[in-house]
Amino acid sequence: xxxxxxxxxxxxGISTYSIRYYHEHGMLPFVQRDAxxxxxxxxxxxxWLNIIVCLRATGMSVERIKHYLDLAQDGDDTVxxxxxxxxxxxxxxxxxxxxxxxxxxxxxxxxxxxAELMENHEPDSFLPSDLQQKTAVNQ
Amino acid sequence: xxxxxxxxxxxxGISTYSIRYYHEHGMLPFVQRDAxxxxxxxxxxxxWLNIIVCLRATGMSVERIKHYLDLAQDGDDTVxxxxxxxxxxxxxxxxxxxxxxxxxxxxxxxxxxxAELMENHEPDSFLPSDLQQKTAVNQ
DNA sequence: ACAATTGCTTCGAGTAACTCGAAGGTCAAT
DNA sequence: ATTGACCTTCGAGTTACTCGAAGCAATTGT
Numbered sequence: 001x002x003x004x005x006x007x008x009x010x011x012x013g014i015s016t017y018s019i020r021y022y023h024e025h026g027m028l029p030f031v032q033r034d035a036x037x038x039x040x041x042x043x044x045x046x047x048w049l050n051i052i053v054c055l056r057a058t059g060m061s062v063e064r065i066k067h068y069l070d071l072a073q074d075g076d077d078t079v080x081x082x083x084x085x086x087x088x089x090x091x092x093x094x095x096x097x098x099x100x101x102x103x104x105x106x107x108x109x110x111x112x113x114x115a116e117l118m119e120n121h122e123p124d125s126f127l128p129s130d131l132q133q134k135t136a137v138n139q
Numbered sequence: 140x141x142x143x144x145x146x147x148x149x150x151x152g153i154s155t156y157s158i159r160y161y162h163e164h165g166m167l168p169f170v171q172r173d174a175x176x177x178x179x180x181x182x183x184x185x186x187w188l189n190i191i192v193c194l195r196a197t198g199m200s201v202e203r204i205k206h207y208l209d210l211a212q213d214g215d216d217t218v219x220x221x222x223x224x225x226x227x228x229x230x231x232x233x234x235x236x237x238x239x240x241x242x243x244x245x246x247x248x249x250x251x252x253x254a255e256l257m258e259n260h261e262p263d264s265f266l267p268s269d270l271q272q273k274t275a276v277n278q
Numbered sequence: 279a280c281a282a283t284t285g286c287t288t289c290g291a292g293t294a295a296c297t298c299g300a301a302g303g304t305c306a307a308t
Numbered sequence: 309a310t311t312g313a314c315c316t317t318c319g320a321g322t323t324a325c326t327c328g329a330a331g332c333a334a335t336t337g338t
Contacts, residue, residue: 015296015297017296017297017298018295018296018297021295021296021297025295035304036303036304036305037303037304038304056295061294061295062294062295063294
């Protein structure tokens, strides 16, 4: 089964621009061209792209991803380094999730605070709304 | 209590460059200067900065954050719009956490797969290591 | 007392990872 | 034969930093 760049973009939830960018930067080394020079993507390319999207979304730089993909093409000798890279990415992602959960609770506070303000929509005190926020955030 | 830009950077876990960037872009409107033109941060500035860091980390653009902070200075009339903004950010962040958890499980697969390869470190089949990864990811 | 160091300042350039528009080629359909 | 849909490359633009250079002020070392 083969796909156009637009089909791939659709399937992966990224832009055609990004796909071309990744291809230009050597991260999709097996993508073929048809008679009109158009990119032709196979399922195996989608799997590479899936890894790229996963690693980008979890904060790995394009350069590091390229290095990882190069390692994957260099055979089993590189498994330990790839293992270390994924271990690091695992830790980074866990940390990122924790951070986001922390930030989410800050945002939840804001939402609740505004909801309250709107419910009993008196000006509700002489304090500037700014200070009210601060107290809401700080305790 | 007042702080230098380096102290603030340390406290907030961001760079002095970022802090100057936010200040230049009008997101820290209350920061004062001392006799030598150096920025002087008060606790109230740290609270603003805390909100900025939270919103940036959860994917809000600098421009939107600026708008949000402008609203906060415009008084209680803007509470409904601020509420909507925080609601949206709440949803975005929940989604982002979910996506990260999905990506994390993909990475976990990789880690486990490499760990196995290293444990019984025979070349373990005639398949290129690449295809092995694919099967590991796909089932 | 004077030089060196420290720590801030601004300004302008550089970077990562896209993002987009213009100009152009190929092909199917009207 | 031309229109429209898709694709291409190329180069410029964008966001959010990131950094280095040059400069000023206060403190520290000799």
